[in-house]
Amino acid sequence: MSTVTLRDVKKAYGDTPVIHGVSMEIQTGEFIVVVGPSGCGKSTLLRMVAGLEEISDGEIHIAEKLVNNLEPRDRDIAMVFQNYALYPHMSVFDNMAYGLKLRKLPKDEIRAKVEEAADLLQLRPYLERRPRQLSGGQRQRVAMGRAIVREPSVFLFDEPLSNLDAKLRVQMRVEIRKLQRRLGTTSLYVTHDQVEAMTMADRLIVMNAGVAEQIGSPIDLYEHPETVFVAGFIGSPAMNLLDAAAFPGLSLPTDRGPLTVGIRPEHLVVADGGPIGATVDLVEPLGADTIVHAQLPTGDALLIRLPGNAKVTQGTTLSLAPKDEAAVHLFDKDTGRRI
Amino acid sequence: MVERRPYLTFLSHAFLVLGVAVVAFPIYVTVIAMTHGPQALLQVPIPLLPGDQLWNNLNEVLFVGRSTSGTPPTWLMMVNSLVMAIGITVGKIVISILSAFAIVYFRFPFRMLFFWMIFITLMLPVEVRILPTFEVVAGLNLLNSYTGLILPLIASATATFLFRQVFMTIPDELMEAARIDGASAMRFLVDVVVPMSRTNIAALFVILFIFGWNQYLWPLLVTTESDFYTVVMGIQRMLRVGESVPEWNIIMTTTFLAMIPPVVVVIAMQGLFVKGLIDAEK
Numbered sequence: 001m002s003t004v005t006l007r008d009v010k011k012a013y014g015d016t017p018v019i020h021g022v023s024m025e026i027q028t029g030e031f032i033v034v035v036g037p038s039g040c041g042k043s044t045l046l047r048m049v050a051g052l053e054e055i056s057d058g059e060i061h062i063a064e065k066l067v068n069n070l071e072p073r074d075r076d077i078a079m080v081f082q083n084y085a086l087y088p089h090m091s092v093f094d095n096m097a098y099g100l101k102l103r104k105l106p107k108d109e110i111r112a113k114v115e116e117a118a119d120l121l122q123l124r125p126y127l128e129r130r131p132r133q134l135s136g137g138q139r140q141r142v143a144m145g146r147a148i149v150r151e152p153s154v155f156l157f158d159e160p161l162s163n164l165d166a167k168l169r170v171q172m173r174v175e176i177r178k179l180q181r182r183l184g185t186t187s188l189y190v191t192h193d194q195v196e197a198m199t200m201a202d203r204l205i206v207m208n209a210g211v212a213e214q215i216g217s218p219i220d221l222y223e224h225p226e227t228v229f230v231a232g233f234i235g236s237p238a239m240n241l242l243d244a245a246a247f248p249g250l251s252l253p254t255d256r257g258p259l260t261v262g263i264r265p266e267h268l269v270v271a272d273g274g275p276i277g278a279t280v281d282l283v284e285p286l287g288a289d290t291i292v293h294a295q296l297p298t299g300d301a302l303l304i305r306l307p308g309n310a311k312v313t314q315g316t317t318l319s320l321a322p323k324d325e326a327a328v329h330l331f332d333k334d335t336g337r338r339i
Numbered sequence: 340m341v342e343r344r345p346y347l348t349f350l351s352h353a354f355l356v357l358g359v360a361v362v363a364f365p366i367y368v369t370v371i372a373m374t375h376g377p378q379a380l381l382q383v384p385i386p387l388l389p390g391d392q393l394w395n396n397l398n399e400v401l402f403v404g405r406s407t408s409g410t411p412p413t414w415l416m417m418v419n420s421l422v423m424a425i426g427i428t429v430g431k432i433v434i435s436i437l438s439a440f441a442i443v444y445f446r447f448p449f450r451m452l453f454f455w456m457i458f459i460t461l462m463l464p465v466e467v468r469i470l471p472t473f474e475v476v477a478g479l480n481l482l483n484s485y486t487g488l489i490l491p492l493i494a495s496a497t498a499t500f501l502f503r504q505v506f507m508t509i510p511d512e513l514m515e516a517a518r519i520d521g522a523s524a525m526r527f528l529v530d531v532v533v534p535m536s537r538t539n540i541a542a543l544f545v546i547l548f549i550f551g552w553n554q555y556l557w558p559l560l561v562t563t564e565s566d567f568y569t570v571v572m573g574i575q576r577m578l579r580v581g582e583s584v585p586e587w588n589i590i591m592t593t594t595f596l597a598m599i600p601p602v603v604v605v606i607a608m609q610g611l612f613v614k615g616l617i618d619a620e621k
Contacts, residue, residue, distance in 0.1 A: 050515075050519065051518075052515050052518070052519075072518045072519045073518065073519065073520070073521035073522075078519065079515075079516070081515070083510065083512060085510065085512035085513050085515065085516040086516075087513065087516075087530075087531055089534040089535055098517075098520050098522075098530070099519075102520060102522055102526065146516075146520075
């Protein structure tokens with residue numbers, strides 16, 4: 001059963017289109033991450049699902065109900081905002097209880113629900129505090145708690161971790177994912193951080209300039225990027241994307257017009273007599289692995305990720321080969337689509 | 340400043356003491372005058388030490404009207420002033436919050452036009468538009484009524500503008516969060532916007548209460564029955580007694596009583612003021 005269905009959803013501000021038609025079915029309990037560079041329309045898409053932005057064209061269904069013209073409160077959703085959007089003058093308890101109070105639930109039921117959520121999020125000792133007396137991570141949990149107590153059919157997350165420091169972000173990432181698994185609530189999560197996207201998602205939507213470039217599982221996107229954009233966006237360090245002319249040693253199809261060849265840095269191995277020769281410019285030993293910045297004879301830069309114990313010196317020429325056949329991705333140079 | 344020079348310290352303190360004296364002395368004279376009979380205050384020099392007529396004067400002022408000036412007992416004038424001041428204050432605050440809320444949170448046609456129309460009325464205080472306003476109030480049969488005293492003074496561009504600025508500092512996400520939580524616009528106003536602006540409301544309450552309490556010209560125009568006289572205009576009437584001698588002990592006692600409510604409001608609201616300065620919640 002699908003909880004959220006998007007059918008050719010479009011958004012335009014005046015004459016300027018910002019989302020060019022996104023279609024997708026989200027299954028119950030799925031964790032979907034929308035990822036893309038800033039300005040790609042990912043937040044707008046989320047806000048349209050939330051009901052905070054009008055939908056210019058297309059249909060959004062939540063729990064089998066067309067919601068295009070429904071107010072946010074009637075859509076059975078809960079949202080976690082980037083800067084938490086906690087009511088500063090209310091205690092943690094009141095922040096979490098506010099939505100329930102407006103729904104006119106009985107007092108003891110509200111208390112029970114809020115306390116249950118507080119236990120789940122380890123917020124019990126903080127219920128009487130004001131948001132400003134909490135740390136960033138705790139505020140984030142309160143914002144989560146506010147969403148949880150409503151028991152909606154969909155959680156919406158709008159870059160919820162981007163205001164936290166790096167260490168806390170990793171920790172909260174795991175917490176959110178665990179929590180979502182436990183509650184089994186369908187979630188739509190917007191982020192610009194591809195690591196966050198890869199680690200959390202059941203399925204990813206990669207957006208670029210208002211278009212959903214590819215929808216699929218993280219591994220699927222990593223192994224079979226459909227477009228040059230997805231290929232360059234997913235994976236770190238980024239895939240080497242060069243003209244076919246940069247790799248004269250590789251046997252590439254010649255009947256497909258101009259090609260863009262993509263090889264991930266980690267899919268290059270040092271091999272005697274390998275088809276690719278590159279001069280080492282810079283070596284970055286990271287411990288677990290070594291990132292090598294090299295230059296091809298054509299002058300193009302090439303990134304290589306070698307094991308941590310690799311002995312590479314600057315100025316030498318390496319002979320490299322793709323790890324296997326699947327390591328070489330071919331794209332049509334003009335359309336950017338996979339061949 | 341880390342400068343430590345004895346003569347500077349002395350000089351600045353001397354100025355401060357002088358300033359306090361300039362402000363406090365007239366009030367001291369008022370208090371002293373309250374305790375003397377009418378004759379004592381007509382002599383030169385006027386007494387600077389307390390007399391024994393305080394209770395007499397208070398009793399006279401509070402509960403007996405003055406036939407020479409035609410003013411009712413001061414307790415009635417105080418009540419009138421209080422009703423007017425609180426009416427103006429509460430009315431102004433409510434109206435300004437509502438209009439600022441509309442201007443900040445709703446997109447309606449000619450929004451900016453309405454904002455500027457309100458803004459322009461900043462240049463038109465009561466004194467400027469007093470004749471047309473009187474005409475309207477008289478036409479509505481509101482002379483000699485609390486409504487007539489209060490209503491024309493309620494609209495306030497200053498307060499609307501102030502609340503607009505305050506509301507614009509409240510992040511939009513709060514409004515969106517409230518919408519998702521299921522709050523209607525008015526719920527959001529009452530549950531989020533007003534509590535978040537409460538220190539500004541308190542500050543405005545003080546200013547507007549004093550503004551309302553000190554109204555002189557308008558009450559003078561719209562009240563002809565002594566039952567609706569306010570205390571500030573009452574004092575003025577007591578001074579203009581024509582042939583007879585002004586009763587300074589009575590005037591000073593009334594003046595002192597008229598000073599009490601604004602002082603009480605300032606002291607009561609001071610706590611919220613300071614609190615607003617200390618805990619920045621936004």
